[in-house]
Amino acid sequence: MELLSLNKSYFEIQRLRYRPDTLAFLDTIKSQHFQDSTTPPSCSQELQESLPNLCRIPDVSIFKGEATSSPPLKIGVLLSGGHAPGGHNVVIGLFDGLRAFNPKSRLFGFIKGPLGLIRGLYKDLDISKIYDYYNLGGFDMLSSSREQITTKEQKSTILATVKKLKLDGLLIIGGNHSNTNTAMLAEYFLEHNCSIPVIGVPKTIDGDLKNHWIETSLGFHTSCRIYSEMIGNLMKDTLSIKKYHHFVRLMGQRASYTTLECGLQTQPNITLISEHIAIRKLSLKQLCKHIALSLISRYRSGKNYSTMLIPEGLIKHISDTRKLIHELNLLLLKQKLPLEKLLEKLSPEALKTFRSLPPEIAQQILTARDSYGNILVSKISTEELLATLVKKEIHKIDPQMDFSPVAHFFGYESRAGFPSNFDCNYGIALGIFSALFLVRKKTGYMVTINNLAKPYKEWKGGGAPLYKMMHVEALGKTLTPKIKTDSVHPHSPALQYLLKQGEECLLNDSYRFPGPLQYFGEKELIDQRPLTLLWES
Structure with a gap:
């Protein structure tokens, strides 16, 4: 009878207690550093015209070096587009990753995704707020929306919000359209001499955000x-x-x-x-x-x-x-x-x-x-x-x-189901390595995890410039840069x-x-x- 009085099922309680194996990345994340590729970046002429700053971003590799901390950072995060199981764990992985570098770092969650980013709706996230969503489905920690960030007014408003909050970085958790927003914001920030990094992680139940760098998208397995x-x-x-x-x-x-x-x-x-x-x-x-x-x-x-x-x-x-x-x-x-x-x-x-x-x-x-x-x-x-x-x-x-x-x-x-253990681990790993990219001031990247078919301990974090995943396509009468949708080959x-x-x-x-x-x-x-x-x- 005691269990019947709780607002959580016994199963939900057990999932809240589960701790993914990929939390082990926290033990070494401070010693991870980036090496920029010496190969000059290259992209199509059409993309060069639309994203001149992003097209100069180099490929990177991660190597192990001396463990270093960071000053206290203020990072923004939003859940964007349709729900996908594992999204909450990305936020938790990001939170824990930032705290591994400095326990005084803070995380701000934008409410209703891009809409909250445009309107300046946010909340300060702490353990008491986010750990109640450990390994749970849905996006109800912050909610989401599908707004496309296309106009100069939207981008200008977002930049003003980011500066007002004195953010040191922004993570967008989303699919093809959402990470097109990521790229456009990163480009706009660079264009306006703003050094705040903007990065994304691949989330979609459709599985079509997949390419040379992304082996599968978060939430696809559970769905x-x-x-x-x-x-x-x-x-x-x-x-x-x-x-x-x-x-x-x-x-x-x-x-x-x-x-x-x-x-x-x-x-x-x-x-x-x-x-x-x-x-x-x-x-x-x-x-x-x-x-x-x-x-x-x-x-x-x-x-x-x-x-x-x-x-x-x-x-x-x-x-x-x-x-x-x-x-x-x-x-x-x-x-x-x-x-x-x-x-x-x-x-x-x-x-x-x-x-x-x-x-x-x-x-x-x-x-x-x-x-x-x-x-x-x-x-x-x-x-x-x-x-x-x-x-x-x-x-x-x-x-x-x-x-x-x-x-x-x-x-x-x-799309709001309890994430599989695979997606729970995947979400945590994506969040931890997102913290690494933001702490090291890397902007315009999609965070990736590789070796996903192997045991969790053999997974490898990484990332790729967003422009490498993009092309230009017609939306109405306008040619617009977009993340490519992958098809079954x-x-x-x-x-x-x-x-x-x-x-x-x-x-x-x-x-x-x-x-x-x-x-x-x-x-x-x-x-x-x-x-x-x-x-x-």
């Missing part, structure tokens, strides 16, 4: 394991009743990493990968006919049930729907038109595609738009689209088949394995049931890694 448990439950239900065909849409507008990871974790009958569909140049009709024939083959072998995974951004990778979306984006960028006039301006191919869509999907494509007028694929029910069109194809080919589709979208259910070992298993998974019930994330018990059970990371290491 995919939560989805995988849910998918496993659906597959077990399907095996039990032997009746339904589950169409499951997963997060990932730009890249299919979540679907790839969950496909490896669960081995459903069909796993669609957007990038692979794009290479094959399949039309919507071709894709739906292929799925229909696959499900009919199962039906004829006595298996009138299945589970299929669908990436959120699939509709932008199918050849004819991609063309339709591209044409609509261009038309709506120029002017607002009534539906009839809009359809008149479409090419014959795009118009044919539009008229082939179920009415509710066509309506979503016309109305789901961002501030630049581009179609928001996250608002399009691709799972419903495929279920409807596949059903039509099945009834054409084999009218006797009783086809019962069930559509699901697994989205925000995972066609020759990725993880993808090749998934494709190789495709026939086996389709025809047989080779389902894999990961179960819920485990936090206590055997090391092999509680310290797992993303399967995509293991395949690519």
Whole structure:
């Protein structure tokens, strides 16, 4: 009865007591120093024009030297963009890292992320405030927002806030868009002769903030394991009743990493990968006919049930729907038109595609738009689209088949989950090495941890200039520097394995049931890694 009176579950209490192995980095962080590369920095002409100061930042390596302290520092931190499990541990790692250099250093958390940074909303963080969030999901320690820092007025206001608080550094915990903010602020500060360092860490459940320097993003492992448990439950239900065909849409507008990871974790009958569909140049009709024939083959072998995974951004990778979306984006960028006039301006191919869509999907494509007028694929029910069109194809080919589709979208259910031990350790390590970059006055870098597939004690901290992860792309009518979004590569070992298993998974019930994330018990059970990371290491 005593436990029932507490405002924390017994499980939450146990997670608050867990201390990640990567806290061991605190023992040596004071003796870590930076060596600038002697190779002159280089970047594209377009980036040079937009980020002239950042493009002069050198590569760095970390070496062990004499242990040195720092004067008391005042550092700002914000959680930016969508939630990702492990974000709280970055703040805690940063706090502990700063105190390792000087116990009198202070940490200020900006409330509601970039919005708080713009409006000057913050709170002074101490142990009593932050340790209550140790190893917990969500971003409720500080909250978050998705504001893009683009205008001179915003940047000027932020610089004034930073100077008013007499901050010695700023850390932004975020994904592609958030760390574009990091780069733009670092550039603005340098342009205005402000030596305050601004750095970022890679956080996103989509897993698409990934490149030569970043092995995987914080929160991706936890998110995919939560989805995988849910998918496993659906597959077990399907095996039990032997009746339904589950169409499951997963997060990932730009890249299919979540679907790839969950496909490896669960081995459903069909796993669609957007990038692979794009290479094959399949039309919507071709894709739906292929799925229909696959499900009919199962039906004829006595298996009138299945589970299929669908990436959120699939509709932008199918050849004819991609063309339709591209044409609509261009038309709506120029002017607002009534539906009839809009359809008149479409090419014959795009118009044919539009008229082939179920009415509710066509309506979503016309109305789901961002501030630049581009179609928001996250608002399009691709799972419903495929279920409807596949059903039509099945009834054409084999009218006797009783086809019962069930559509699901697994989205925000995972982003505030309790972080896996892997993400807990990853967050702490990122925070500690962020402290190192800020203490050593390094600006314009993304903090990274490498050797993530290895035991925690073999992890290596590092970082790379943000401009190396950027390119210039069109936003509306403006060319803007942005962090590149990574995509699943066609020759990725993880993808090749998934494709190789495709026939086996389709025809047989080779389902894999990961179960819920485990936090206590055997090391092999509680310290797992993303399967995509293991395949690519």
